[in-house]
Amino acid sequence: MVKPPHTSAPTIRLVAREAGVSQATVSRAFSQPELLAPATVEKVLSTAKRLGYVPNQVARALSTGRTHNIALILPDVANPFFSALMRGAQAQAYKRGYATFLGDSDETASLEDLLLDKLAVQVDGFVLASPRLDEERIRRHAGRRPLVVINRELEGIERVLVDTASGFADAVKLLAGFGHRVIAYVGAPRSSWSSQQRARAVCETGAALGLKVAQIDAARPSHEAGRACVDQLLNTGATAALAVDDVVAQGIMAGLADRGLSVPHDFSVIGCDDIIATTTYPPLTTVNAYCGLAGAKAVDLLLNGLSEPAAPVDTPVIVGELIVRGTTGPAPQGGVPNAGAPADRDPSSPTTSRRRPRRPKPEPQAAGPSSSRKSI
Amino acid sequence: MVKPPHTSAPTIRLVAREAGVSQATVSRAFSQPELLAPATVEKVLSTAKRLGYVPNQVARALSTGRTHNIALILPDVANPFFSALMRGAQAQAYKRGYATFLGDSDETASLEDLLLDKLAVQVDGFVLASPRLDEERIRRHAGRRPLVVINRELEGIERVLVDTASGFADAVKLLAGFGHRVIAYVGAPRSSWSSQQRARAVCETGAALGLKVAQIDAARPSHEAGRACVDQLLNTGATAALAVDDVVAQGIMAGLADRGLSVPHDFSVIGCDDIIATTTYPPLTTVNAYCGLAGAKAVDLLLNGLSEPAAPVDTPVIVGELIVRGTTGPAPQGGVPNAGAPADRDPSSPTTSRRRPRRPKPEPQAAGPSSSRKSI
DNA sequence: CTGAAAGCGCTTACAG
DNA sequence: CTGAAAGCGCTTACAG
Numbered sequence: 001m002v003k004p005p006h007t008s009a010p011t012i013r014l015v016a017r018e019a020g021v022s023q024a025t026v027s028r029a030f031s032q033p034e035l036l037a038p039a040t041v042e043k044v045l046s047t048a049k050r051l052g053y054v055p056n057q058v059a060r061a062l063s064t065g066r067t068h069n070i071a072l073i074l075p076d077v078a079n080p081f082f083s084a085l086m087r088g089a090q091a092q093a094y095k096r097g098y099a100t101f102l103g104d105s106d107e108t109a110s111l112e113d114l115l116l117d118k119l120a121v122q123v124d125g126f127v128l129a130s131p132r133l134d135e136e137r138i139r140r141h142a143g144r145r146p147l148v149v150i151n152r153e154l155e156g157i158e159r160v161l162v163d164t165a166s167g168f169a170d171a172v173k174l175l176a177g178f179g180h181r182v183i184a185y186v187g188a189p190r191s192s193w194s195s196q197q198r199a200r201a202v203c204e205t206g207a208a209l210g211l212k213v214a215q216i217d218a219a220r221p222s223h224e225a226g227r228a229c230v231d232q233l234l235n236t237g238a239t240a241a242l243a244v245d246d247v248v249a250q251g252i253m254a255g256l257a258d259r260g261l262s263v264p265h266d267f268s269v270i271g272c273d274d275i276i277a278t279t280t281y282p283p284l285t286t287v288n289a290y291c292g293l294a295g296a297k298a299v300d301l302l303l304n305g306l307s308e309p310a311a312p313v314d315t316p317v318i319v320g321e322l323i324v325r326g327t328t329g330p331a332p333q334g335g336v337p338n339a340g341a342p343a344d345r346d347p348s349s350p351t352t353s354r355r356r357p358r359r360p361k362p363e364p365q366a367a368g369p370s371s372s373r374k375s376i
Numbered sequence: 377m378v379k380p381p382h383t384s385a386p387t388i389r390l391v392a393r394e395a396g397v398s399q400a401t402v403s404r405a406f407s408q409p410e411l412l413a414p415a416t417v418e419k420v421l422s423t424a425k426r427l428g429y430v431p432n433q434v435a436r437a438l439s440t441g442r443t444h445n446i447a448l449i450l451p452d453v454a455n456p457f458f459s460a461l462m463r464g465a466q467a468q469a470y471k472r473g474y475a476t477f478l479g480d481s482d483e484t485a486s487l488e489d490l491l492l493d494k495l496a497v498q499v500d501g502f503v504l505a506s507p508r509l510d511e512e513r514i515r516r517h518a519g520r521r522p523l524v525v526i527n528r529e530l531e532g533i534e535r536v537l538v539d540t541a542s543g544f545a546d547a548v549k550l551l552a553g554f555g556h557r558v559i560a561y562v563g564a565p566r567s568s569w570s571s572q573q574r575a576r577a578v579c580e581t582g583a584a585l586g587l588k589v590a591q592i593d594a595a596r597p598s599h600e601a602g603r604a605c606v607d608q609l610l611n612t613g614a615t616a617a618l619a620v621d622d623v624v625a626q627g628i629m630a631g632l633a634d635r636g637l638s639v640p641h642d643f644s645v646i647g648c649d650d651i652i653a654t655t656t657y658p659p660l661t662t663v664n665a666y667c668g669l670a671g672a673k674a675v676d677l678l679l680n681g682l683s684e685p686a687a688p689v690d691t692p693v694i695v696g697e698l699i700v701r702g703t704t705g706p707a708p709q710g711g712v713p714n715a716g717a718p719a720d721r722d723p724s725s726p727t728t729s730r731r732r733p734r735r736p737k738p739e740p741q742a743a744g745p746s747s748s749r750k751s752i
Numbered sequence: 753c754t755g756a757a758a759g760c761g762c763t764t765a766c767a768g
Numbered sequence: 769c770t771g772a773a774a775g776c777g778c779t780t781a782c783a784g
Contacts, residue, residue: 008441009497009520011761022771029761037769056497058443059761061434062776065384069498077466082457090453090480099495102448102478104466119475122445144385213602222654228481250655257657279599279626281633281657368487387777398755403779424755435777436759754784761776768770 010053019047030055031045060066062123071101071119072295073128077253079221080255080275081245081291082129084101085150088292089127094312098124107220109133116141124306127298131192148302151293152193160307160316164272167287168201168242171270174285175240176209179331180268184214184238186229186248188221195244198272202242214238218248226251234238239267239331246271247269250280253327258339264338275324282326291321385421387427395423406431426710437498437567446678447477447495448671449488449504456651457621457667458505464668465503467676474500485509492517503674507568520716524678526670527570536674536692538570543663544577544618546644546698548639550661551616552585555707556644560590560614562605562624564597571620574648578618590614594624602627605697607637615643616708621645626656629703640705650699658702665696712721746750 016023021044023066029044033098033101036044048054061067074082086102093100100122103115109132116126120360125146130138135154141147148158185202187195199215206213214236217223226248233241233252243249249271253263260266263282270285271277301316392399397420404411405420412420424430437443446469450458462478469476477499479491485508501522507516511530517523524534546683551559561578563571582589590612592717594601600625609617609628619625625647629639637643639658646661647653653660677692 013761024764024771024773025769027761028770031763040769054493054497056438058437058497059436059776060763062432062438062778063763065776067434069477077453077463078456078459080454080456080459083454083456086478087453087480090478092481094479094491098477099477099498101475102446102462102466103470103475104463106467115470117430121430121434122475206767247655254655254657258759279623279630281630292774301758389777399778400755400757400780401753403777407779413755418755432777434777435760439779441760556773570766717755756782756783757774758782760779764774766774767772 008324009056010051012053012055015044015048015051015053015267018051019044019349027055035121035311036165047280067122067124068097069099069101069123070299071103071114071115071123071126073105073126073130075105075107075112075130075132077102077104078249081247081273081289084273084275084291085129085295085298088295089299090295092296093303096299096303098299098303100213106132107132109137113137120145125302127302131189131194146302146305148298148305150298151192153193158301158316160301161317162289162291162293162294162318162320163197164194164287164320165197165201167272167320167322168198169205171242171285172202172205172209172211172286173330174322174324175242175268176206176211177331178240178241178268180211180238181331182214182236182238183240184233184236185234185244186214186216186218186226186241186243186252188218188244188248190246198242198244200218212237218244218251221245221248223247223251223254227255227258230255234259234336237335239336240269240328241267242272244272246273246276246280246284246286249284249286249327250276253284259337263327266332268328268331270328274318274320277323277325281326285323285325285328287320287322290318294318385432388429388431389675390425391420391424391429392466394427395420403431405442422646426714434508434564443498443673444473444499445475445477445673447479447491447499447502449481449491449495449506451481451488451505451507453478453480455623457623457649457665460651460667461671461674463503464671465675466671467668468672469679472675474675474679475522481506483508485513487514496521501678503671503678504515506683507565507570510704522678522681524674524681526567526674529569529679529715534677534692536677536694538667538670538694538696539628540571540663540665541577543648543698545581545617545698547661547663548578548581548585548587550698550700550704551618551646551707552582552587554616554644554705556616558590558612558614559616559618559705560592560609560612560615561709561749562592562594562602562609562619562628564594564620564624564659568620574618586617588613589606589671594627595620597624599623599627599630600678601664603631604633606631610635610712615712615713616645617643618646618648620662622649622652622656622662624667625660625703629656629660637712639703642708644704644707646704648696650696653699653701656703661699661701661704663696666694670694 007188010025010155016026026044028053029041033041046205101119110154112133127148129150142157185199187199203213216229216232218229241252249269250268256267263269274286274288277286388399388402392402402420405417409417448465466476478497481488488509503524520534561575563575579589587686592605592608594605617628625645628645632643639645647662650662650664653662702726
């Protein structure tokens with residue numbers, strides 16, 4: 001047997017011995033140096049440094065009951081809204097001396113529940129973005145550990161809200177100004193607070209401006225789901241769509257392109273979040289949701305609730321603003337070309353779309369499926 | 377003062393008392409039930425359940441030295457490659473009973489270092505994706521805790537590699553078959569193992585097929601950087617580009633569109649990772665990197681090194697394959713239109729591009745910047 | 753099969 | 769300003 005490659009770290013006892021003081025003094029040198037004579041502090045710290053000593057957080061946590069950890073529970077880390085949120089939250093937690101656990105629940109309530117249970121003892125609190133988990137269970141977890149939720153309203157539970165109502169109202173006004181008369185809101189599952197808020201803003205503003213507003217629900221907030229609902233969208237007679245988020249908006253753009261429709265010439269599209277909006281083509285008109293800021297605020301709220309008000313949170317409501325880019329324009333005269341008619345081409349073969357009219361034959365992928373694994 | 381809302385959890389002592397056994401027995405009922413009489417186990421477990429007792433991981437960690445936590449250190453969680461990796465890693469860790477810390481280093485080596493230091497005591501090991509951190513520091517951390525790196529070769533340190541060499545070779549062959557004679561590889565900073573491997577594959581295969589291969593380095597692996605290097609790219613005389621990843625490839629597509637060039641008609645583009653590739657328009661031809669699998673494998677490797685070989689890792693090398701979609705096609709006859717000439721339009725105003733030739737005037741955003749915050 | 757007791761590495765009243 | 773000692777909630781030889 002070789003000896004284990006990972007040597008164990010020096011403990012407080014070693015430092016105490018080397019520095020000629022008690023363990024209590026070493027401990028205080030790190031946590032409450034103001035109680036000690038400056039010379040003592042210096043002596044302890046320097047020998048600690050020499051020995052490579054660093055206080056063991058696990059032992060400290062057991063002793064104090066404070067872990068200096070938080071956990072972030074998110075439905076889908078691969079969704080850019082949540083990765084941005086996570087990034088902001090993690091950075092803020094780090095800044096305030098906290099490490100952060102990540103729990104991806106894969107949009108599954110039961111997994112979320114398990115994650116919350118499992119992590120509870122190891123954290124001082126949770127940031128929870130969970131459009132799905134039922135209120136009762138959330139309250140149960142909140143009773144055990146401080147918890148702040150994202151984009152949900154639960155009486156008595158702290159939360160940060162991204163208020164996109166005025167942004168969506170502005171978006172509707174923009175479309176109305178462009179002459180659109182029929183518009184559609186493409187939402188996520190109805191349970192989501194965000195989607196409900198956005199739907200309401202679109203409907204109310206649309207009604208106030210005399211527009212006809214259709215409402216469509218995508219199966220999930222995904223690119224594919226957005227793309228899949230375009231037929232339904234066109235059947236409404238709308239000439240513009242507001243999507244629940246940028247990912248769905250991008251999916252809608254792809255679905256429109258599949259049908260040879262050009263954005264914004266034939267159809268206008270607006271997203272929300274401003275997280276992938278500058279990477280679409282044309283760049284997406286969207287409502288900024290300040291995802292990273294939302295994550296950071298949630299962490300501040302949580303930590304301040306832990307009576308560490310380092311940076312008091314002004315208000316836990318973030319107001320998203322409309323950002324006009326390239327996917328919005330005048331309503332097409334006479335409505336959307338071919339709208340309502342079945343697409344005249346294979347929608348899975350975008351290379352035949354009207355967007356690249358100069359395209360000569362032959363189609364290189366014409367023989368096979370549009371997405372194929374190929375080993376040459 | 378109201379009493380604190382967060383009641384403290386029941387401890388092992390309470391369960392022991394209630395069940396009429398010793399603490400040791402309660403402990404064993406959870407960790408080594410095979411040592412106990414079945415009736416005893418049942419008695420303990422049922423009263424534990426009744427009391428809502430769950431073993432405190434922190435105390436367990438202090439006592440055993442095993443935390444059942446791992447940490448993931450990544451340069452940028454917002455990059456879809458890393459979010460996918462993270463997702464795979466987190467899911468696998470959870471499956472094997474481990475919770476995972478997340479550290480986003482914001483592509484900063486010094487922050488990475490701090491994160492590793494801070495998390496060390498709280499984890500049984502690290503998964504580190506760090507194209508930047510110098511070898512010496514990585515070795516120092518690896519000496520303290522088990523550590524597996526992603527896409528890096530360090531003698532004696534475990535790693536998982538995504539081998540995209542053959543995928544890129546196939547990609548070059550595809551382009552050669554389409555008649556492209558000059559191609560370009562658009563890489564990330566040269567230090568990256570992945571980018572180097574891809575560059576080599578492109579150069580070697582290109583040379584073998586008699587193609588001229590240009591090499592360009594984007595400032596960072598980002599959409600913007602990809603978009604920014606398009607002039608340089610066109611100046612090489614290339615009619616096709618292979619990018620270090622999908623994000624850069626998408627940026628290149630945007631830059632081409634800015635100049636009124638159509639993909640794949642005027643120019644072919646190939647990415648890598650297959651993570652946002654189905655969401656571009658046209659969908660991107662790319663080399664699959666199985667990011668999620670890479671994350672899961674890294675976790676398996678790490679945990680198996682902790683002598684918990686629940687699922688032996690067959691091989692820590694993942695081979696990426698070419699996936700042909702819509703951004704590759706025949707070389708344009710006579711080269712890229714206007715290639716080398718300065719763009720004839722404002723590249724920040726994509727709404728004027730040739731891709732939407734049916735676009736009528738007036739331009740709705742013509743007066744303002746292409747990206748503006750607008751409150752109506 | 754089960755228990756008494758020491759120990760994991762800290763923190764923190766309590767004394768001085 | 770500093771130290772001795774108990775305690776945080778577990779685990780695990782060691783005895784029986």
